Amino acid sequence: MSVAYPAVFAALLFSVGVYGVLARRNAILVLMSAELMLNAVNINLVAFDMWLRDVLHGGQVLALFTIVIAAAEIGLGLAIVLLLFRDRGNIDVDRQDVLRESDLEAR
Amino acid sequence: MTAAEIVFTALGVVALGAGVCTVTTKQLVHAALWLVVSFGAVAGMYLVLTAEFVAWVQVLIYVGAIVVLLLFGIMLTRAPVGPSEGLNSRNRFAALLVAGSTAVVLVTLLWRGFRDARIELEPGGGSGDALGAAIFRQWVLPFEVLSVLLLAALVGAIVLSKSRADRGSRTPKEG
Numbered sequence: 001m002s003v004a005y006p007a008v009f010a011a012l013l014f015s016v017g018v019y020g021v022l023a024r025r026n027a028i029l030v031l032m033s034a035e036l037m038l039n040a041v042n043i044n045l046v047a048f049d050m051w052l053r054d055v056l057h058g059g060q061v062l063a064l065f066t067i068v069i070a071a072a073e074i075g076l077g078l079a080i081v082l083l084l085f086r087d088r089g090n091i092d093v094d095r096q097d098v099l100r101e102s103d104l105e106a107r
Numbered sequence: 108m109t110a111a112e113i114v115f116t117a118l119g120v121v122a123l124g125a126g127v128c129t130v131t132t133k134q135l136v137h138a139a140l141w142l143v144v145s146f147g148a149v150a151g152m153y154l155v156l157t158a159e160f161v162a163w164v165q166v167l168i169y170v171g172a173i174v175v176l177l178l179f180g181i182m183l184t185r186a187p188v189g190p191s192e193g194l195n196s197r198n199r200f201a202a203l204l205v206a207g208s209t210a211v212v213l214v215t216l217l218w219r220g221f222r223d224a225r226i227e228l229e230p231g232g233g234s235g236d237a238l239g240a241a242i243f244r245q246w247v248l249p250f251e252v253l254s255v256l257l258l259a260a261l262v263g264a265i266v267l268s269k270s271r272a273d274r275g276s277r278t279p280k281e282g
Binding site: 001003005007008009011012013014015016017018019020022023025026028029031033039042043046049050051053056060061063067068070072074075078079080081082083085091093094 | 109111112115116119122123126127129130135138139142145146149152153155156157158160161164165168169172173176177179180181183184185186193194195196197198199201202203205206207209210213214217218220221222223224225226227228232233237238241242245246249250253256257260261263264267268
């Protein structure tokens with residue numbers, strides 16, 4: 001199999017993720033698009049590991065580490081999104097334009 | 108085209124199509140379900156590349172855990188079940204431009220660079236046996252550091268999601 005196949009598909013999937021991160025307003029959809037980008041990188045890691053016949057299996061091990069880091073990232077990201085929702089009542093990334101807490105006196 | 112390339116192309120088209128549906132659909136829950144299709148197709152691509160252990164980890168963690176977490180997030184932010192307006196921001200065309208130019212540059216570069224390189228697919232290189240030996244011999248220190256990172260992320264998520272009223276009070280009654 002030519003190396004170009006996984007490389008090209010990974011690049012296209014990455015571009016789809018880039019579009020999602022830039023075009024979506026809902027914070028959860030932005031997180032989903034970030035996951036698409038991480039997946040594209042993983043395809044590259046595995047394909048190049050197979051191409052180079054790495055004795056240490058560095059590419060595949062790094063892909064596994066990326067999956068773990070993605071799980072940690074989505075856990076923390078969703079905690080932040082839920083905190084944002086509780087504090088402001090919406091999770092549109094376009095509308096988060098103040099840095100202070102929104103309703104200090106109410107609490 | 109060899110058989111592996113045909114299967115890989117089919118899986119890649121499925122993954123790409125589901126990815127495009129994820130970033131364009133108007134229903135939040137459908138986006139999460141299209142994400143399942145995309146992740147499943149990517150797991151199939153790993154299988155074609157003979158990385159079977161990574162493929163099953165992909166199915167377990169991405170399809171099993173991360174999508175469930177995302178669905179919980181959708182549920183807890185009280186998203187409407189039907190189609191909802193305003194999921195896309197106003198700068199869609201700029202985003203399309205950036206994504207399209209990224210795709211053109213990367214595909215041109217990778218196609219010109221790796222057109223002639225060939226992967227010899229042999230089973231065994233991605234088995235749990237080989238990867239387990241690699242992780243617990245050569246990569247054991249990064250593996251342990253990663254477990255500390257997971258613990259830190261878990262504690263951070265708990266701290267973030269505690270409500271503000273009971274932050275600072277440590278009586279057993281209030282938890």
